[in-house]
Amino acid sequence: MRLWKFVYLNTTFYAFLFIFSLVAIPVLSIFVAFCALILPHRLVMKRLRRAASWYGAVIIHILPFPLVRLKYKDYIQTDPGGPYVFVCNHRSASDPFLMAVLPVEAIQVVNIWPFRLPIWGLIAKIAGYLSVREIPFEDFLSKTTKLLREGVSIVAFPEGTRSRDNSVGQFHGALFRVALETKRPIVPLCITGNKKIPPIGSVFLHPGVIKIHRLKPLLWEEYNTFGPFKLKNHIRQIIIDEVAVMENSG
Amino acid sequence: MLFWFAKKGIMMVEQDVVRMVNEVLIESFEIKPEHLRPEAYIFNDLGLDSLDIVDLVVALQKKFGVTIRDDARVRTIRTLGDIYNFIQSIKRESNK
Numbered sequence: 001m002r003l004w005k006f007v008y009l010n011t012t013f014y015a016f017l018f019i020f021s022l023v024a025i026p027v028l029s030i031f032v033a034f035c036a037l038i039l040p041h042r043l044v045m046k047r048l049r050r051a052a053s054w055y056g057a058v059i060i061h062i063l064p065f066p067l068v069r070l071k072y073k074d075y076i077q078t079d080p081g082g083p084y085v086f087v088c089n090h091r092s093a094s095d096p097f098l099m100a101v102l103p104v105e106a107i108q109v110v111n112i113w114p115f116r117l118p119i120w121g122l123i124a125k126i127a128g129y130l131s132v133r134e135i136p137f138e139d140f141l142s143k144t145t146k147l148l149r150e151g152v153s154i155v156a157f158p159e160g161t162r163s164r165d166n167s168v169g170q171f172h173g174a175l176f177r178v179a180l181e182t183k184r185p186i187v188p189l190c191i192t193g194n195k196k197i198p199p200i201g202s203v204f205l206h207p208g209v210i211k212i213h214r215l216k217p218l219l220w221e222e223y224n225t226f227g228p229f230k231l232k233n234h235i236r237q238i239i240i241d242e243v244a245v246m247e248n249s250g
Numbered sequence: 251m252l253f254w255f256a257k258k259g260i261m262m263v264e265q266d267v268v269r270m271v272n273e274v275l276i277e278s279f280e281i282k283p284e285h286l287r288p289e290a291y292i293f294n295d296l297g298l299d300s301l302d303i304v305d306l307v308v309a310l311q312k313k314f315g316v317t318i319r320d321d322a323r324v325r326t327i328r329t330l331g332d333i334y335n336f337i338q339s340i341k342r343e344s345n346k
Contacts (some may be wrong), residue, residue: 137301170297177301229279229302236297 005207009067013205016063024055025119042150049105049127049152056100060210067207068197072101074214076187083153084217085179088189089168089239090157094197094210099155101212107147109140109156109175128152132160137174144178154178155189158232162200166247168240171232180228185217188235190242211246267337270313271330278309288331296330316340 028051035047060070082104088095096108107128108114115121115131128147132140144154158176159169179186190213196206215238223231275281281296292298298306307319314337318324323336 170294170299172299173301174299227279229298229305233297 005067006204009064009207010204013064017059020058020063021119024058025123028052028055045128045152046105049107052123052127053100053102056097060094060097060100064197064205068205069209070098070101070212071209072212072214075216076214077216080185080217080219083148083151083184084187085148085175085182085184086153086155086187086189087171087175087235087239088155088157089191089243090159090162091191092162092194092197092199094194095157095162095191098191098194098210098212102153102155102214104153105151106153106155109144109154111157111160132156132172132174137177140174141178141181144175145182148178148182148184158236164200166195168236168243171236173228173232176228176232176235179223180226180231183220183224185219186223186231186235187217188215188238188242189213190215190239190246192243192246213242213246215242264334264338267341268334271310271333271337274306274309274313275330278305286330288329288334290330291328292330292333310337314341316344 032044032048032051036044039047083106084104086099086102086106088099096110096114099106099108107130108124109130109132110124112131112133114124114129117124130140130143135143147154154175156175158171158173160172161169163169176186191210193208193210197208197210198205218235218238223234226234272283272286275286275296276283279296279298279302285296290296292303303324307324310316310333311318316337318336318340321336321340323339327333327336
């Protein structure tokens with residue numbers, strides 16, 4: 001039964017992904033190209049990021065359903081208003097796609113490998129995603145500051161690489177320095193359940209339930225006395241605590 | 251007797267370096283003193299990243315009154331013990 005599910009999930013997911021991409025990518029590209037003819041650059045970028053988010057939402061919500069289910073919980077009680085700095089734990093290659101659950105315009109800070117993916121890498125580059133390892137910190141700071149000023153949220157996986165066990169690795173502090181500089185709210189995002197969707201070194205998905213919790217934002221007023229080192233470890237601890245709760249809740 | 255005093259003097263210097271490096275890590279990074287073991291890896295155990303290292307170098311330079319930023323040996327540092335040894339050798343060199 002388990003093997004049957006595994007085969008069914010991967011056959012249907014990749015078949016539908018291929019067909020869907022074959023249709024959606026040209027259609028969305030034409031939509032964005034049309035926008036470019038009539039709208040200013042800033043709005044075109046907004047439409048492009050929105051289109052990428054729609055595409056990602058179908059991939060994560062519909063294509064693997066019902067064998068992979070997604071449960072998203074938003075713990076924001078009073079929204080301080082974006083743009084935000086989203087900080088997320090990193091366990092799987094599916095994490096960047098899962099960010100399609102966020103109802104905001106955002107770019108992602110990624111490692112080198114997502115840019116090397118065919119078509120998706122190109123779209124990520126055009127959408128303004130940042131490869132943190134390929135640019136000096138000063139450039140990273142100026143680019144992210146500009147994006148935040150334009151109202152674009154930043155999503156990052158500060159562990160830098162996918163965790164091989166269930167632990168949350170040490171955080172890199174670049175994005176926390178950006179938050180301190182720009183005074184934007186920092187939102188911890190916790191992901192569990194996708195360690196095998198897909199596992200490291202494989203493209204095959206395993207059935208399961210992915211949980212994403214968007215936690216209460218940490219406001220500038222709450223973290224302005226912190227240094228970057230303390231801030232990153234504070235957020236890391238919040239994520240570690242929530243991930244433990246999520247995993248123990250079954 | 252003279253050798254004993256000389257050895258004791260070197261140990262004092264070493265202990266001072268350890269204490270002062272630890273002070274920098276506690277004051278600048280709020281790392282808990284119990285985590286400051288010589289065998290602790292700077293990145294994996296203490297959680298410092300490349301940008302924190304720049305801050306650490308600046309803080310160490312200020313604390314010890316030495317210039318270490320352009321020293322190639324900085325790149326070989328992996329553990330807290332390596333920092334103690336590096337600062338001690340820098341201090342020794344500057345005293346010559």
